[in-house]
Amino acid sequence: MEIIIQKFGGTSVACNEKRKLVIDKIKKAIENNYSPVVVVSAMGRKGDPYATDTLLSLVHSNFKKKNAKAVDFLISCGEMISSAVLCSELEMQGIKAAPLTGGQAGIITDNSFNSASVKKVNEENLLKLLSQGIVPVVTGFQGVTEEGDITTLGRGGSDTTASILGVALKAKEIEIYTDVDGIMTADPRIVNDAFVISNMSYNEVFQFADQGAKVIHPRAVEAAMRGNIPLIIKNVLNESKGTIIDNSLEESNKIITGITHTSGRLQVIVKAMNNKNNINYKHLLNILADKHISIDLINVFPEEKIFTINEEDKFNLIDTFKNLDIIFNFEDKCSKLAIIGSGMKGVPGVMASILESLNNENIEVLQTADSYMTIWCLVKTENVERAINILHKKFM
Numbered sequence: 196m197e198i199i200i201q202k203f204g205g206t207s208v209a210c211n212e213k214r215k216l217v218i219d220k221i222k223k224a225i226e227n228n229y230s231p232v233v234v235v236s237a238m239g240r241k242g243d244p245y246a247t248d249t250l251l252s253l254v255h256s257n258f259k260k261k262n263a264k265a266v267d268f269l270i271s272c273g274e275m276i277s278s279a280v281l282c283s284e285l286e287m288q289g290i291k292a293a294p295l296t297g298g299q300a301g302i303i304t305d306n307s308f309n310s311a312s313v314k315k316v317n318e319e320n321l322l323k324l325l326s327q328g329i330v331p332v333v334t335g336f337q338g339v340t341e342e343g344d345i346t347t348l349g350r351g352g353s354d355t356t357a358s359i360l361g362v363a364l365k366a367k368e369i370e371i372y373t374d375v376d377g378i379m380t381a382d383p384r385i386v387n388d389a390f391v392i393s394n395m396s397y398n399e400v401f402q403f404a405d406q407g408a409k410v411i412h413p414r415a416v417e418a419a420m421r422g423n424i425p426l427i428i429k430n431v432l433n434e435s436k437g438t439i440i441d442n443s444l445e446e447s448n449k450i451i452t453g454i455t456h457t458s459g460r461l462q463v464i465v466k467a468m469n470n471k472n473n474i475n476y477k478h479l480l481n482i483l484a485d486k487h488i489s490i491d492l493i494n495v496f497p498e499e500k501i502f503t504i505n506e507e508d509k510f511n512l513i514d515t516f517k518n519l520d521i522i523f524n525f526e527d528k529c530s531k532l533a534i535i536g537s538g539m540k541g542v543p544g545v546m547a548s549i550l551e552s553l554n555n556e557n558i559e560v561l562q563t564a565d566s567y568m569t570i571w572c573l574v575k576t577e578n579v580e581r582a583i584n585i586l587h588k589k590f591m
């Protein structure tokens with residue numbers, strides 16, 4: 196029997212009615228002669244009793260900063276509850292099921308608590324259950340170190356669990372069930388007319404995910420790509436085909452496939468003339484690296500250096516620059532728009548057209564950058580949703 200992975204996100208397992216739909220999907224896989232391995236997220240979203248954000252709100256922010264290991268211990272419970280509850284409901288429907296923690300499912304990670312990387316998967320336990328006709332219901336988002344400490348894989352990490360297990364078990368496909376019909380041309384919460392993209396390449400989806408489209412975790416895309424296992428994003432609420440991600444469509448012919456964004460960016464401008472006699476100006480980027488401040492949209496000119504950082508690093512940057520007497524300006528509350536499409540390569544005028552559309556609607560673009568399948572525009576966050584709608588209308 197062929198194995199498939201079925202991952203159900205937080206909203207899909209949030210309540211009894213939704214979990215009935217989850218059970219229907221699992222039943223259907225069994226009827227089609229597949230051996231499903233189920234991966235679950237914690238139930239619901241912020242405010243729901245056992246959601247990850249709710250568990251995180253139970254401890255003080257200072258504790259969180261200093262005790263990454265204890266935080267992982269706490270937030271791993273959300274997925275455990277979800278797994279046990281789904282197993283009990285599967286049993287009621289006559290389906291034999293077993294709840295497993297990440298560790299019990301054989302997921303061994305490094306010890307980077309809160310954002311661990313998977314080192315290896317010992318699949319014996321899972322294979323044994325499957326051979327006994329038992330459906331393993333694995334807690335997403337978590338693993339265990341060689342020393343036996345519980346780790347988590349970063350927010351949204353249940354997708355990663357699904358892909359990692361799919362690759363380890365050489366699954367036929369990895370199904371990611373969520374609350375939208377697939378990967379769409381833009382976040383449907385922002386653009387009413389956004390539509391589902393039926394086929395995408397791993398590379399394009401990775402760009403989407405990496406640039407803020409929350410629908411799938413970038414590490415999950417990377418892992419599935421490495422194992423060359425098809426990844427399918429579907430809605431748990433209906434029978435729509437969803438988005439199929441594989442290697443059959445390496446080059447899309449559409450100039451722009453979709454638009455996404457990352458909020459919480461801060462633009463930093465450091466002028467050479469303001470820092471004439473400061474030797475530190477020359478080593479600016481090294482200094483930031485030493486302080487673990489990650490930068491992007493980097494433009495280095497003879498007269499100035501411009502880049503963006505995560506808003507969370509703002510005070511670290513201010514302290515660092517103050518101590519070194521570096522004079523700088525910043526623009527906070529920015530968002531980075533990413534306009535993605537593997538068909539834009541070598542096509543003249545795409546950037547011009549984007550800038551013209553935004554300019555016509557009085558949206559100031561603070562900075563731009565481009566790569567072979569993405570154009571980035573930095574705008575004020577107050578304008579970002581309007582900008583996405585304008586560009587979606589223009590290009591989709």
Ligand code: ADP
Nearest residue numbers: 204205206373375378379381382384408409410
């Ligand atoms: P889950 O809990 O199932 O993992 P997530 O909330 O992590 O679900 O991801 C699904 C959400 O991703 C959708 O509700 C949607 O608002 C958001 N999203 C952002 N960008 C996109 C996009 N381009 N296509 C589809 N959904 C998107």
Ligand code: ASP
Nearest residue numbers: 236247336350351352353
């Ligand atoms: N429950 C975790 C989170 O909210 C993991 C996930 O849902 O993928 O980030």
Ligand code: MG
Nearest residue numbers: 204351409410
């Ligand atoms: Mg998710």
